[in-house]
Amino acid sequence: MKVQAVNINDSKNGHSTIASVKERNNLYPIFLKAKNLNVLIVGGGFVAEEKLTFLLKSSPDAHVTMVSPMFRADTVALAKTGFVTLVEDVYKKDYLKGKHIVVATTDIPNVNIKVYEHCRKRSILVNVADNPPYCDFYMGGIVTKGNVKIAISTNGKSPTTAKRLRQFFEEVIPENIDDLVKNLNVFRKTIKGDFEQKVETLNEFTKGLIAKREVK
Template sequence: MEKNELYPIFLKVSNLKILIVGGGNVGLEKLSFLLKSSPNAKVQMVATTFLGETLDLAEKHHVEITKSEYHKEYLAGKHMVVACTDKTNVNEQIYHDCRAQGILVNVADNPPFCDFYMGGIVTKGNVKIAISTNGKSPTVAKRLRQFFEDVIPDNIDDLVKNLNEYRKTFKGDFDEKVEALNEFTKSLVKKKKED
């Protein structure tokens, strides 16, 4: 069985500079996905043409639109890049340019040319769950996202906030706080099982 060796992290993309190269349907999908989860992301999009829907979304979220062909100069100062043009050779050039500069890159629908994948994300207030299929099936990630959106209660954020306040009342070191919270949350799970 193949192992998924990806390491999940949650990036503060409002502190990073992101470049999306491509203004078609895939570019719109990547931008929408990013902004749904992180509406204050700092994004520049580069393409010769853009869909009207992309331009509307970009204006709403202060995304920088650059009507141009790709040039590696656009990578200056960027932390992450998504390549999604309809030209395979351009996407692969973007990958090689990014790798040469140590910039994380995702070439849409081309897993060997990806340092990261944009998986499914479920957000309920402060709770965020990322789902990965190791780049094998975005459809499964989408279905799992829909499942978790349905089964995780909308008020889970209240629990998170209350536990945070409860945690603040503890004295002692980190291990003692973790142990106390573990004991407290065990009773919640136990009670649920008994119902």
């Protein structure tokens, strides 16, 4: 957690004092069923391809439309691996119809801001790449091991840190974690009692899964 020192003017004695302000991440994490949503990516360059790669890696069944006057060859190839529609055209607000999530990635700031403003008027979640003030959400680092998924966010301040944390968790979380999750799901269905009793039993049963490791 970052601690930032700021000057606060003391009206009583005219002197400045130092106060510590702790920053925290106030974003609310959710896991979306992308296959039930319609996603629009505005742009066809490197950033657009990066966003599409990120989305399809996490949700291969996502339904995506990309709008741009041109598309890179790699983007065209990537689009063929999923449910992606490429539209060669300049952005128009009509393309927002029926969309739930929009990502603007063009290299023309005015176009990106226009996309943001149009989305806000229509209550559509929007992300303008590399421009936090114009984002309703961020696309952070993700670790996936079968049914287990961990999302990492640095509040839009350091994507590189999110990347390193992702690499760390990919190494730490065992590959057989998915077998454990599936077995626990089967075990959960055999537990007798009400909801509270089932939770207590599962908590006791899984207590040994998290143990403090001695740092060497």
